[in-house]
Amino acid sequence: MNEKKHLNLLGLAVRAGKCTVGEESIIKDIQKKRAKLVLIANDTGHQTKKKLIDKCSFYHIPYYLIEDRDTLSHAIGKVGRVAIAVLDQGFAKKMQSLLDESIRG
Numbered sequence: 001m002n003e004k005k006h007l008n009l010l011g012l013a014v015r016a017g018k019c020t021v022g023e024e025s026i027i028k029d030i031q032k033k034r035a036k037l038v039l040i041a042n043d044t045g046h047q048t049k050k051k052l053i054d055k056c057s058f059y060h061i062p063y064y065l066i067e068d069r070d071t072l073s074h075a076i077g078k079v080g081r082v083a084i085a086v087l088d089q090g091f092a093k094k095m096q097s098l099l100d101e102s103i104r105g
Contacts, residue, residue, distance in 0.1 A: 006066070006098040007075035009091065010039070010084065014076045018088035021078060023048060026085040030055045035085035036092035038063040041072045044082040052083055062092075064099050 013019050020029045029035040030052075038056050040049055042065050049065075056063040066072060073081045086092045 006095050006102070007071065009095050009098065010072075010075050010086070011077065013086055013088060013091040013095075014084075016088070016091075018086060018091055019076070020085040020087060021076065021081050021083070023052070023083065026052065026083055027055055029085045029087060030059050030061050033059060033061075034087050035061050036089050037061070037086040037095055039066050039072065039084050039086070039095075040064070041066060041069040041082045043068045048082060062096060064096075066099070 010019070020026050020035070026035065026038060030038065038052060038061055040052055040063060053063060055061075069080065069082045072084065073079050076084060086095060
C-alpha cells in the first residue's frame with residue numbers, strides 16, 4: 001500500500017536540491033557528515049555496495065537497501081542511479097520512518 005511513499009518523498013527531496021547522486025559525491029558527503037541518510041539499490045554491484053555500507057557504518061550514517069536501480073532512478077528522474085544521499089534532516093527522518101514502516105509492514 002504505502003511502500004512507494006518513500007520514493008515519492010525522495011523525488012521531492014531531489015527536486016528541492018537536498019540530495020547527492022554519484023558514488024564519489026555520496027562518499028564525500030558521508031565523510032563530511034552532510035549525508036543524513038543513504039539509500040542503496042538492491043542490485044548495486046558488490047564492491048560499490050560494500051564501499052557505501054562500510055562508509056555509512058564508519059561515520060554512523062543510517063542507510064537502507066531499497067528497490068532496484070530502475071525504481072530508484074525512476075523516482076529521482078535520472079537514469080542508472082544505484083545510490084542517493086539525502087542531505088536534509090527533515091527529509092531523512094521522514095523517509096526513515098516510512099521505510100521502517102514498510103519493513104515492519
